[in-house]
Amino acid sequence: MRVLVCPDSFTGTLSAPAAARAIAAGWHDAAPGDELTLAPLSDGGPGFVDVVHAALGGELLAVSVTGPLGDPVPATVLLAPDGTAYLESAQACGLHLVPHDRRDPTLTSTAGVGELIGAALDAGARALVVGLGGSGTNDGGAGALAALGAGPAEVLRAGGGALRDLDPAALDIAPARARLAAVELRIASDVDSPLLGLRGASAVFGPQKGATADQVQRLDAALEHFARAVQPGIGLNMAGSLAVAPGAGAAGGLGYGLLALGGQRVPGIATVLELTRLAIAASTVDVVVTGEGCFDWQSLQGKVVAGVAALAMAVARPCIVLAGQVEVGRREMAALGVESAFALAEIAGSAEAAIADPETHLRALAARVARTWSRR
Numbered sequence: 001m002r003v004l005v006c007p008d009s010f011t012g013t014l015s016a017p018a019a020a021r022a023i024a025a026g027w028h029d030a031a032p033g034d035e036l037t038l039a040p041l042s043d044g045g046p047g048f049v050d051v052v053h054a055a056l057g058g059e060l061l062a063v064s065v066t067g068p069l070g071d072p073v074p075a076t077v078l079l080a081p082d083g084t085a086y087l088e089s090a091q092a093c094g095l096h097l098v099p100h101d102r103r104d105p106t107l108t109s110t111a112g113v114g115e116l117i118g119a120a121l122d123a124g125a126r127a128l129v130v131g132l133g134g135s136g137t138n139d140g141g142a143g144a145l146a147a148l149g150a151g152p153a154e155v156l157r158a159g160g161g162a163l164r165d166l167d168p169a170a171l172d173i174a175p176a177r178a179r180l181a182a183v184e185l186r187i188a189s190d191v192d193s194p195l196l197g198l199r200g201a202s203a204v205f206g207p208q209k210g211a212t213a214d215q216v217q218r219l220d221a222a223l224e225h226f227a228r229a230v231q232p233g234i235g236l237n238m239a240g241s242l243a244v245a246p247g248a249g250a251a252g253g254l255g256y257g258l259l260a261l262g263g264q265r266v267p268g269i270a271t272v273l274e275l276t277r278l279a280i281a282a283s284t285v286d287v288v289v290t291g292e293g294c295f296d297w298q299s300l301q302g303k304v305v306a307g308v309a310a311l312a313m314a315v316a317r318p319c320i321v322l323a324g325q326v327e328v329g330r331r332e333m334a335a336l337g338v339e340s341a342f343a344l345a346e347i348a349g350s351a352e353a354a355i356a357d358p359e360t361h362l363r364a365l366a367a368r369v370a371r372t373w374s375r376r
Contacts (some may be wrong), residue, residue, distance in 0.1 A: 007290050017040045037281055043307070044189045046088070048086070054276075062074065062075075069098060084125065092112030092116050094136055106218065110252070117147075121179065128180075150176040177261055187263045223253055227242070278311060289369075300336060309338045321333075
């Protein structure tokens with residue numbers, strides 16, 4: 001049997017390549033004669049640059065940028081052979097860069113993302129693709145704008161909470177727009193949330209980054225104040241308002257900040273699937289195996305699992321999901337194109353046990369699945 005193994009990262013525990021290796025090892029334990037092809041994936045979040053580099057080649061430039069808490073962190077710019085630069089916002093403002101006891105999205109900043117963009121421009125990039133996801137920030141992209149020349153820098157760099165003190169008359173993002181005027185900017189993300197409200201950046205993702213209920217309300221109000229300053233005279237719910245654009249709420253509103261610079265949102269997983277030519281690989285195998293940390297309602301919104309399932313269905317191949325937890329019902333799975341889904345928590349005994357040793361349990365789960373599927 002030929003098997004395509006193409007998981008996303010298991011957030012906070014395993015990178016996509018590590019997850020792919022664990023699945024392959026477990027499958028091989030149970031079915032050593034099967035032929036396995038590994039293709040780790042990303043929808044724009046953690047691992048985006050590595051996945052694109054494996055597909056396209058190109059030059060990797062190591063840079064140091066400002067992390068979400070103001071400390072320097074290492075990051076990478078991928079310059080592809082056609083002159084396009086691929087960047088991963090999580091390298092500069094990812095939640096994994098913020099210790100659990102310091103998670104406060106009123107304070108964290110996306111300044112490092114702007115510095116990454118600047119490094120790509122300085123390296124001669126003719127186009128930019130910025131992958132969004134996995135952020136520990138909620139500043140509407142204000143920090144990134146400041147790093148590219150917008151002002152007042154001291155307020156814009158100070159985190160989402162500080163935006164409530166922004167003087168609209170003092171805001172000037174023209175220098176940042178001018179810096180990007182000659183290049184095409186694409187924003188790779190599958191989060192379709194707007195900037196504000198019950199489906200916005202603060203309400204949906206703020207609690208995952210450590211925000212209390214009170215902080216969620218204050219952050220949403222601060223982002224509303226920021227949005228009114230960026231587009232004065234345009235109602236937040238009117239045509240032309242970037243605040244209601246799909247994806248504006250991605251990465252704590254970083255999507256909004258990049259849209260304000262003239263960026264165009266593109267589907268993250270669709271972009272990766274196209275670059276990796278995964279449809280060709282899927283059409284040559286007997287079964288497709290994907291996975292992620294939690295297979296839940298967010299998975300249905302166009303993340304890696306949804307993209308892989310749709311691709312597998314298009315080439316008439318069964319798709320199996322291995323996840324830390326499975327919270328999607330059979331009807332939703334079937335509509336997505338997923339044949340079966342299996343949870344690490346079941347084989348580990350609990351979600352806590354699965355998180356404590358994800359590689360071992362993912363390998364064991366893959367072996368169990370292989371014993372059934374390899375004999376079909």
